Each structure stands twice: as structure tokens, then as C-alpha cells.
Amino acid sequence: MKYVHVRWKHDRAEEPSHLWYEVAVDKFQNRTLELYADGSAGFAIRGSAEDGSDDLEVGGTRNSTEGFPDVEEINADRQFEASEVTAAEFEHPWRKVLAARPRMTSLLTIAIDGPAGAGKGTLARRLADHYRLNLLDTGLTYRAVAHALLQVGLPLDNVSAAETAARQVDLAKLDRAVLSAHAVGEAASKVAVFPTVRRILVEKQRDFARTPPGAVLDGRDIGTVVCPDADIKLYVTASAEVRAKRRLAEIESIGGTAKFTEILADIVRRDERDMGRADSPLKPAADAHLLDTSEMAIEAAFLAAMAIIDDALARRNKA
Numbered sequence: 001m002k003y004v005h006v007r008w009k010h011d012r013a014e015e016p017s018h019l020w021y022e023v024a025v026d027k028f029q030n031r032t033l034e035l036y037a038d039g040s041a042g043f044a045i046r047g048s049a050e051d052g053s054d055d056l057e058v059g060g061t062r063n064s065t066e067g068f069p070d071v072e073e074i075n076a077d078r079q080f081e082a083s084e085v086t087a088a089e090f091e092h093p094w095r096k097v098l099a100a101r102p103r104m105t106s107l108l109t110i111a112i113d114g115p116a117g118a119g120k121g122t123l124a125r126r127l128a129d130h131y132r133l134n135l136l137d138t139g140l141t142y143r144a145v146a147h148a149l150l151q152v153g154l155p156l157d158n159v160s161a162a163e164t165a166a167r168q169v170d171l172a173k174l175d176r177a178v179l180s181a182h183a184v185g186e187a188a189s190k191v192a193v194f195p196t197v198r199r200i201l202v203e204k205q206r207d208f209a210r211t212p213p214g215a216v217l218d219g220r221d222i223g224t225v226v227c228p229d230a231d232i233k234l235y236v237t238a239s240a241e242v243r244a245k246r247r248l249a250e251i252e253s254i255g256g257t258a259k260f261t262e263i264l265a266d267i268v269r270r271d272e273r274d275m276g277r278a279d280s281p282l283k284p285a286a287d288a289h290l291l292d293t294s295e296m297a298i299e300a301a302f303l304a305a306m307a308i309i310d311d312a313l314a315r316r317n318k319a
């Protein structure tokens with residue numbers, strides 16, 4: 001029988017905030033341990049009851065230190081063993097677990113940059129799921145600013161209105177459905193040239209990245225400006241033609257129509273604006289891994305990114 005030792009963190013005042021448990025995990029699949037920035041950990045376990053009759057999911061959401069069920073409750077319902085161990089007993093096996101599972105680090109940041117339509121959004125989502133990290137599409141923050149100005153009919157070069165809108169951006173309330181419109185993306189790249197707007201949004205993005213257990217952020221300046229110390233930096237690109245074809249296929253898949261040449265022209269124009277601006281232009285960080293998805297399906301890109309990340313984490317853990 002294999003055992004994983006879990007430090008249980010909760011915020012109930014009537015009990016010590018950290019208890020130590022030894023949990024038999026062989027009965028479960030997809031178990032995940034998460035070590036938080038304050039050094040405590042929670043666990044999430046997904047699996048089935050011993051007789052296979054009953055799917056169960058215990059644990060909190062991936063960035064939560066709350067919402068874990070009581071151990072008593074788990075025991076009563078699910079009958080897996082949990083026995084208290086001391087901190088000293090815990091220490092040794094926990095280190096081994098950490099070494100074997102690189103993602104259980106205090107804070108993990110994966111920075112993904114690249115031009116529009118290179119596939120970084122899908123990749124970021126897959127990686128955040130796989131490594132159980134928070135996810136932020138930073139493009140949405142610039143889109144939210146542009147959308148706020150468009151809504152009230154203000155010109156996109158009204159810097160003070162853009163700053164006010166930037167201050168009001170709430171990362172928890174970014175509405176992709178509203179913000180994903182093509183025109184909003186275009187407008188976003190116009191407000192994104194203002195350094196003061198960028199500073200306000202970058203601060204919010206950094207706060208997000210600092211929230212345990214860490215995050216995948218995708219955008220244009222994540223590896224260079226927002227998180228220059230990110231554990232892993234990926235620069236995802238593809239030829240403008242391939243990106244235009246993908247965009248066209250996307251539009252057609254939802255019943256829309258568009259002209260390839262116009263989409264291509266848009267993409268080229270947006271690249272020029274993003275790469276040519278003075279503040280935080282789009283470019284690969286010096287230590288970024290380049291991933292050209294021109295000839296690569298998303299699954300292949302995901303596997304390639306995973307190999308890069310696992311390798312970097314294994315090296316970091318050895319250091």
C-alpha cells in the first residue's frame with residue numbers, strides 16, 4: 001500500500017489550522033497534491049469507491065485553500081484510511097513526493113506569448129488544466145478596456161478614460177463571450193499602446209500570477225514584462241497565412257463568412273502594431289522556448305509544451 005502524506009489546511013477557528021494526515025491513495029486515481037505559497041498543502045482526489053460503484057470527487061477547486069471536506073466526513077463516507085502523523089514523520093515522505101511530482105511546488109508560473117491566432121489560448125487552457133494552475137488570458141484585460149470605451153462611444157485614444165477603464169477591470173469578471181468580438185481585439189491593440197494603461201493592467205496580472213498555486217498567463221509581454229521570472233516561458237507562433245486560415249475556419253465553423261485576404265491583412269496589421277509599439281512590444285523573451293505551430297496540431301503543440309515544462313521542472317527540482 002502506498003501512502004501520501006497530506007497536510008490539511010483549513011480556516012476553521014475552532015481547530016488548529018494545520019493537521020497532519022496519512023492517506024491511503026491506492027484506491028484513487030488522479031490524485032493531486034498542492035503546495036501553497038505559505039508552505040501548507042491541500043489535496044484533491046478523484047477516484048471511485050473500492051467496489052467501483054461510485055464516482056467520487058473530494059477536494060477544492062484548483063486554487064482554493066477552502067472547501068476541502070472534513071477528514072471525518074471523508075472517512076465516514078468513503079472509508080479511506082486517514083491517520084494522523086507528526087510533522088517530523090511527515091517531513092521525509094513529503095520531500096520524496098515533491099521530488100517525484102514536479103508540479104507540487106510553491107508557485108508555478110508559465111508564461112505564454114505570441115501573436116494573435118497562434119494557438120496560445122488553447123494551449124494555455126490545456127496546460128492550466130494539466131498542471132492544475134490558474135489561467136489568465138491577458139488579452140481579455142486589454143479587450144475589457146477597449147470595450148468599455150466603445151460602449152460609451154469614447155475615442156480609443158482618450159488616455160485618461162482608458163486609464164479609468166483599466167482601473168475598473170476586474171479579472172474575475174472578464175466576459176469572453178462579449179470581449180471576443182473581432183472589432184474589440186482590434187480596438188484592444190490600440191489602447192494597449194498606452195504605457196499608463198499597461199502599468200495598471202500589468203499590476204493586476206502580476207497579482208494574479210502570485211496567487212497560489214500559480215498560473216498560466218498568455219499574452220504578448222508575459223515573459224518579458226509581466227512575469228520576467230516565470231518558471232517556463234513559451235513563445236508560440238505560426239505564419240500569418242496559417243493563422244489567417246485558422247481564423248477563417250473558426251468564423252466559418254460558427255456559420256459566419258469572411259474574406260481570407262481581409263483576415264490576413266488584419267493579422268499583419270495587428271502584428272505590426274503589437275511588435276512595433278514602444279512599450280512592451282511583442283517579442284520572445286531571451287529565455288523563451290519557441291514553438292512554431294504552423295505545421296502542428298494543437299495536440300502536438302500541447303505535448304511539445306508539456307515536454308519542455310516537465311523537463312524544466314525536473315531540472316528545477318534537482319537544483
Ligand code: C5P
Pocket residue numbers: 116138139140142143185188189190192218219220221222270274
Ligand atoms: O490576445 P488578444 O487578441 O485577445 O489581445 C488583444 C490585443 O491586446 C493584442 O492585439 C495586443 O495589442 C493587446 N495585448 C497586449 N499585451 C498582452 C495581451 C494583449 O498588448 N499581454
